[in-house]
Amino acid sequence: MDHAQLNAITDVKVLRALVAEQLQIIARHERTITERDANIAKLNAEIKRLRRLQFAARSEKMDPAQRQLFEETMAADIAAVEAELEALQSPPAADPSRPRRAPKRRALPDDLERVETRHEPSSCACDQCGGALTHIDDHVSEKLSCRPLTFFVRRDVYPQYACRACETITAVPVPPTVIDRGIAAPDLLAHVIVAKYVDHLPLYRQEAIYARSGVAIPRSTQGEWIGACGVALQPLVNRLRDTLLAQTILHADETPVAMLEPGTGKTHRSYLFAYRSGIGPPIIAFDFCISRSGKHAQRFLGDYGGALMVDDYSGYKALFATGVTELACWAHARRKFVDQYKASGSKIAQAAIERIAVLYRIEAEAVAMTVEERLAHRQRHAVSALNAFKTWLDELRPSVMGNSGTAKAIDYTLRRWPALARYAEDGSYPIDNNAIENAIRPIALGRKNWLFAGSETAGKRAAAIMSLLATAKANGHEPLAWLTDVLTRLPTTLDRDIDTLLPHRWKPAA
Known part of the structure; x- marks a missing residue:
């Protein structure tokens, strides 16, 4: 076989490979x-x-x-x-030849204050040929904005300049927004969302409040804004959940919420499961579920294999058979004895409360310690107090009536003892579940105001948005400031930089 034939065979193989690649x-x-x-x-x-x-x-x-x-x-x-x-x-990139959908929006009131910002090009010379620019027109974008209970129109002006030498038009590009061609600026969108999910103001109440300031924003319009913002914020929610599940210690709890069942006019008892990181910057995630079934916790946690601080709810039990380390809450155990002491003045309950107080005093001494120092401190002081408490309960239990409140408190503590005492084995383990209970507490206030979730979709959207806002609050950020900045920057933030907007990593724009 000569050289030409070899080259021909090689060319055929290359072509076949290219064809196969193109077919793939x-x-x-x-x-x-x-x-x-x-x-x-x-x-x-x-x-x-x-x-x-x-x-x-x-x-x-x-x-x-x-x-x-x-x-x-x-x-x-x-x-x-x-x-x-x-x-x-939508196509991947903007197509100038594609006709834009005409925006459906009401005219903004003429009597509102206009706060104008001019976005001038960085240079007065044409980028193409260096010629002098001549101002020919302005592209004006007006969005309804607000200060607390003071509305104004944010007027963004983008001057357009032309180069007479080469007829090139120069102007600062109009940045994308969360709601394209909508009338609401990011600060107004954030205001509506924070008022609903942090201040627990239903949209019909907000509508009335805004009307008193001279601006009509129907509740349906506010609902549309929240729906669109919920979709835009979902990538942040997904990353927040992934970051949370990468933690080695989690708190978990759940609280009931009512969900409206359209078609019946009745409400259904649903649940909001809550999860919080146990160490590092606080991260909080809510998960709306239509029941209290343990399958919801298993679905959310997936193959999580760290330590989980929970109450005695049976829905979590299946997780501990798959390698999750169970931690129990001393505040829960203490509450059993406190309730009995308040009900009957039981001396046994009082003594148990005092013994638990010793454990918390030991913890208070270790607050500022490192994980290693805290473990050594617990081993030196808490372990002996725990052993003495356990011996006291074991010896006392046979003499307490089986159906009494005191007996039930003792039985709960003994049944949960391995998980209760486990915190002393690791300096990073928490002693109780108070961190997640504090995160759930505002939900009780919310229930009194918004009464129920309007649908499963609405419940999941509320849980997602509240996860972000609760994490922002837990990290010391003012939720309105965080959300306003995020809704402003989100449309121009690349996927690889999305983590910079997470509440526990966020830094205000300079």
Whole structure:
């Protein structure tokens, strides 16, 4: 076989490899298109379902609070699905030849103050040829903004300059926003969200408050804003959960919330599961679930293999059979004896409370210590106090009536003893679950104000947004300042930099 034949065979092999590679690329593209089309069809069907539900509910009998929350929820749910649908249908890059959808927006009141910011190009010379720029026009973007209870129109002006020498137009590009072509600036969006999820103000109350300031913002519009912002913030929520599950110690607890069942006018008992990091910067995540089943905790935690501080709820038990280390809360155990002491003045309960107080005094002495120092301190002081307490309970139990409150408190403590005493084995383990209980406490206030979640989708969206806001608060950030900055920067933040916006890593823009 001569040299030419060898070259021909090599060329054929190269061509076949190239063809195979192109076929693989085409197959990948076809799968992507198929998946995208399936998702688009699914979202279109969901929008139709929500609109049917919205229309059908008009004939249902609901009290005013239920009606208002249902309308808010439907507006937020539909806006969230439409935002996902638009993201799927939009091309990867802006196409100048593609006609832009005409924005549907009300004119902003003329009597509102205008705060104008001019965004001038960095140079007065043309980038293309160096010629002098001549001002020819302004591109003006107006968004409704607000200070606390003071509305104004934020007027962003982008001067457009032309180079007469080469006819090049120069202007600062208009940055993307969370809600494209919407009237609300990031600070107003943040204000509505924080008022609802931190200050627990339902949207119908906010509507009335804003009307007193001379601006009409219907609750349905606020609901649409929240739905769109919920979609935009989801990547942050996902990263927050991933970061949380990478921790070696977690707190967990749950609290009931009511969920409205459209079509019946009744509410269903749902639950908000809460998780918090045990060491390092505080990270809090809420998970809305339609029941208290332990499968929800197993789904959220996945293959987590660290230590978990929980109460005695049976839903967590399956996790401890898969390698999760169980930690029990001394505050829970103490509460059993406190309740009995308040009810009967039991001397045994009083003595148990005093013994638990010794454990907490030992902990107070170790607050400023390193993990290694705290472990040594616990081994030196807490272990002997724990052993003495356990011996006292074992000896006392046979003499206490089996159906008494004191007996139940003792039985709870003895049954949970291995998990209760485990904190002394590691200097990083917490002694109680107070950190997560403090995170859940504001939910009780929220229940009194927003009464119930309007749907499962609304409950999950609320849990996601509250996770971010609760983490911001736990890290010492003012939630409104954090969320305003994040909603401003999020549209221009690359995926690889998304972690910089997480509440426990966030630094205000310079």
